[in-house]
Every structure is written in structure tokens, then in C-alpha cells.
Amino acid sequence: MDLRNKRFAILGLQGSGKTTLAKWILKNFPSHLVYDVLKEYVGFNRYIPKWRQYGLQSLEELNLAANKLIIGNEKRPAIFIMDEANRYCPSKRPLPDAVLALNDWSRHLGISFGVIARRPVQLNTDLIELAHYIIIFNLKGKNDVEYFNSFVSGLGDQLPNLPKYHFIVVDEHRNYEIYAPVRL
Numbered sequence: 001m002d003l004r005n006k007r008f009a010i011l012g013l014q015g016s017g018k019t020t021l022a023k024w025i026l027k028n029f030p031s032h033l034v035y036d037v038l039k040e041y042v043g044f045n046r047y048i049p050k051w052r053q054y055g056l057q058s059l060e061e062l063n064l065a066a067n068k069l070i071i072g073n074e075k076r077p078a079i080f081i082m083d084e085a086n087r088y089c090p091s092k093r094p095l096p097d098a099v100l101a102l103n104d105w106s107r108h109l110g111i112s113f114g115v116i117a118r119r120p121v122q123l124n125t126d127l128i129e130l131a132h133y134i135i136i137f138n139l140k141g142k143n144d145v146e147y148f149n150s151f152v153s154g155l156g157d158q159l160p161n162l163p164k165y166h167f168i169v170v171d172e173h174r175n176y177e178i179y180a181p182v183r184l
């Protein structure tokens, strides 16, 4: 899995290992930035937002931060990860301008862009469907299983049975592979 200049989404139930994997990824990118909503990324280059629930203020803060630190920054980091992205990019709502720009232009900007949420239904579908890599931990819900089965035949059926901290990586060609837990 080569995440350079790629867009990716990390999904999975509570406690399945998403944030831990994000930390592992960030360690491989010394030039990084993480949108650290829950103040979990101690020791990483992080932006801790003041506003943490969907609304005018949180979207404005996100747009300002992303424009200043990434889009309009010539020395922008090589990777940007938004944990708890469903708070800012929920399904059936237009993407915030900065996220739209990142999702459309990440390659042009020369960055990797990753989003994290628990369930696919919580997240704007463009962030999943336009991602180069979809990384999925344990998911048990019938709708989630069906969602990923319709995405790639048989994929959803694998998700309830994934062992602890294991994950599936779906690549650009929608081939997938099971990975063992990362070690921080």
C-alpha cells in the first residue's frame, strides 16, 4: 500500500483500530498534519479544532485551517488526515469547500488526504467512492455489509469476521487484501 499522493478513507467500528493505524501512517510521513478533534495525537503535528460538532463555526474553522496550513501553504505537509471526519463531512450534506478542494486536487497539490469515520453511512460518499484506498476494520451492521458487498462482490461478508485490529485494504482497482495489525 503506497499512500503517497493518494486519497484514502479509514472505516470501522468503535475501538477497531482506526486512530492507531492513522498514527502508524503518520509516522511514515515526517511531513504531516492531523486534524485532531479528540486530542489523541500527542507528539504528532496536529491541529486541534475549537469547534467539534457539525455547524457553521466548525466548518468555517476547518476551511480556514485547511486553506492556511495546506491548500494555500507552499510548504504544505505531505499528508493530511482528518480523524472523526463524519463530524465535518456527514453524508447527504455538501462537502466543506476546503475538503472539496482537497478531494479534487490532492494529487495536484502533491499531498495524501485521508479521512476517518466509523460507518460508511455516516460519511459523505464522495470521500469513499473517490478514494484510491479504502481501509476497513471490523464492521458488523447489515447495512455496512451490504454497502461493501455492492462495492466489491464478497467484500462486505469479510468485515464481521475480521480478527481484532486486522483490516482490509481495497485498492484503486478494487482488489482487496487482509492485513495483520500494525505495531506502533
Ligand SMILES: Nc1ncnc2c1ncn2[C@@H]1O[C@H](COP(=O)(O)OP(=O)(O)OP(=O)(O)O)[C@@H](O)[C@H]1O
Binding pocket: 012, 013, 014, 015, 016, 017, 018, 019, 020, 021, 118, 165, 181, 182, 183
Ligand atoms: N494494532 C493494534 N495493536 C494493539 N492495540 C491496538 C491496535 N489498534 C488499536 N489498538 C488498541 O485498541 C484501542 C482502540 O484503538 P483506536 O483508538 O485506534 O480505535 P478507533 O477505531 O480509532 O476507535 P474510535 O472509533 O473510538 O475512534 C486502543 O486502546 C488501542 O491502543
Ligand SMILES: [Mg+2]
Binding pocket: 018, 019, 020, 083
Ligand atoms: Mg479513533
